[in-house]
Amino acid sequence: MDGPIPEHPLSDTGSSADHSRDCRDSRELNELVTLLDESNSDCIRVKKLFSYGLGATSGHTQIKAVHKNSFSTCLAKARLQSFKIFSEAIATKSGDRAGAGANVKYAWIGASKDDLFRILNFGFSHCSIPYEMKWYGHGLYLCPQNRLLDAIESSMFDEDGIRHVLLCRVILGKLEVVLPGSGQCHPSSDEFDSGADSLENPRKYIVWSTNMHSHVLPEFVVSFKAPFLNGCLGFQEPVMKPKSPWMPFPALISILAKSLPPSIVVEIEKFHSAYRAKRIARHQLVQHVRQLAGDRLLVSIIKSYRGKEMPNTTGKCH
Structure with a gap:
C-alpha cells in the first residue's frame, strides 16, 4: 500500500504529542498488509468466518475493513516458508504425507493496533496480547473459529472505537488436553504437538512458546466496531x-x-x-x-x- 488513508481503521487521527509517531507506525503497519475490496473472495470468506464465530451477536457488529498479510518483508516471507515446511514436517511425522496430519486450522487472536504492528513485523514474542496469561502453560493462546467472541472480548479499541482481531492459520498436529494451572511449556511427549483446554469442544488452542513463530501464521486482520462490548446493547x-x-x-x-x-x-x-x-x-x-x-x-x-x-x-x- 502507498500510505495511510484518512479515517482508515489502521490509521490514527489523534492529536497528542505522539501523533507523528502514531502516524509513522500506521504507515509502517499499512506497508505490511493489503486492504481487501469487499468483492474479493478472501474478504468474503473472512467475513463469513467472522459472522460464524460471533453467532447471534454478529448482527450487532460492523466490520470496517479486512486486511491481508502481504508478506512483503524478508522476515515475513521467511516465516511463510517456515510455516509450509513445518506443516509438511508435522504431516510426515503423523504418517499422513497427504497433509491432513498437520491438522492446520484457522483461529482468532484479539490484538491492539500496536500489537498488530509488532506481530506482523517481529512475531508473537514481541506483543502483549491478553492470551499470554499462562493458565494452560507457557505458550500462545488462540480461539477456535467458533469462539471469536472470546478473542474480541480481550481486544482493545483504539481512539475511534475500532477493535482488531487476527485470523491465523495454525499447525495443531495432534492435540493433548492441558489442565488449568499447568506449568507445561512443551508437548508432554513426542506423540503430541500442541494443546487445548478440551478435545471435544475447545475454547483455547495452546501453541507452545517454542513453536510460536513456526506454527502460527497471521493471515488476515479484521477491523470492526462492537458496541455491545461497551454495554450499549445489554451484553451480558x-x-x-x-x-x-x-x-x-x-x-x-x-x-x-x-x-x-x-x-x-x-x-x-x-x-x-x-x-x-x-x-x-x-x-x-x-x-x-x-x-x-x-x-x-x-x-x-x-x-x-x-x-x-x-x-x-x-x-x-x-
Whole structure:
C-alpha cells in the first residue's frame, strides 16, 4: 500500500504529542498488509468466518475493513516458508504425507493496533496480547473459529472505537488436553504437538512458546466496531462473578501483590492501565482480574476490605 488513508481503521487521527509517531507506525503497519475490496473472495470468506464465530451477536457488529498479510518483508516471507515446511514436517511425522496430519486450522487472536504492528513485523514474542496469561502453560493462546467472541472480548479499541482481531492459520498436529494451572511449556511427549483446554469442544488452542513463530501464521486482520462490548446493547457478562461490591483497584492491586506472583501482578497492572486509558471497558478489566487472581481470593480480599471501610464507601474502581 502507498500510505495511510484518512479515517482508515489502521490509521490514527489523534492529536497528542505522539501523533507523528502514531502516524509513522500506521504507515509502517499499512506497508505490511493489503486492504481487501469487499468483492474479493478472501474478504468474503473472512467475513463469513467472522459472522460464524460471533453467532447471534454478529448482527450487532460492523466490520470496517479486512486486511491481508502481504508478506512483503524478508522476515515475513521467511516465516511463510517456515510455516509450509513445518506443516509438511508435522504431516510426515503423523504418517499422513497427504497433509491432513498437520491438522492446520484457522483461529482468532484479539490484538491492539500496536500489537498488530509488532506481530506482523517481529512475531508473537514481541506483543502483549491478553492470551499470554499462562493458565494452560507457557505458550500462545488462540480461539477456535467458533469462539471469536472470546478473542474480541480481550481486544482493545483504539481512539475511534475500532477493535482488531487476527485470523491465523495454525499447525495443531495432534492435540493433548492441558489442565488449568499447568506449568507445561512443551508437548508432554513426542506423540503430541500442541494443546487445548478440551478435545471435544475447545475454547483455547495452546501453541507452545517454542513453536510460536513456526506454527502460527497471521493471515488476515479484521477491523470492526462492537458496541455491545461497551454495554450499549445489554451484553451480558459471565454469571459466575463475585457478588460483593468492588473496591478501588489501586488498593486491590496492593493487596494482591502480597499473594500473587510478581508476573501476575504486572499483568493486572497492565489491564488497569488500559482501563484508565479507556482502551478497555470496565467489565473487561473485571473479567481479566478475576481470571488472573481467582474469585476465591478476590471475594476474601473484598470482604476484608468492606469490614474496614466506612459505610459510605462507594465501592467504585478508580
